[in-house]
Amino acid sequence: MVAGTETxxxxxxxxxxxxxxxxxxxGCARTLDEIACWGSMSDDEKRRVLELVNERLRQRGDLQ
Numbered sequence: 142m143v144a145g146t147e148t149x150x151x152x153x154x155x156x157x158x159x160x161x162x163x164x165x166x167x168g169c170a171r172t173l174d175e176i177a178c179w180g181s182m183s184d185d186e187k188r189r190v191l192e193l194v195n196e197r198l199r200q201r202g203d204l205q
Contacts, residue, residue, distance in 0.1 A: 146184075149184060149187040149188055149191055151179055152169040152170070152194050153168065153169050154168035154169050155168065156168030156169075159173060165197055169194060170194045170197040170203075171190060171193075175190050
């Protein structure tokens with residue numbers, strides 16, 4: 142399989158709650174729109190959301 146061709150998995154951690162200051166889920170750092178649209182996104186769109194999630198987690202201090 143070529144790298145980057147597998148379908149990205151949802152980053153959901155089942156620790157849902159939206160931070161009113163950021164608009165991000167407390168568990169997965171996605172916005173409500175990103176969560177709602179996840180199932181209909183293309184793989185490329187999902188990868189972009191995952192990049193945003195990683196940036197947000199770093200901003201929150203959850204990732205180095």
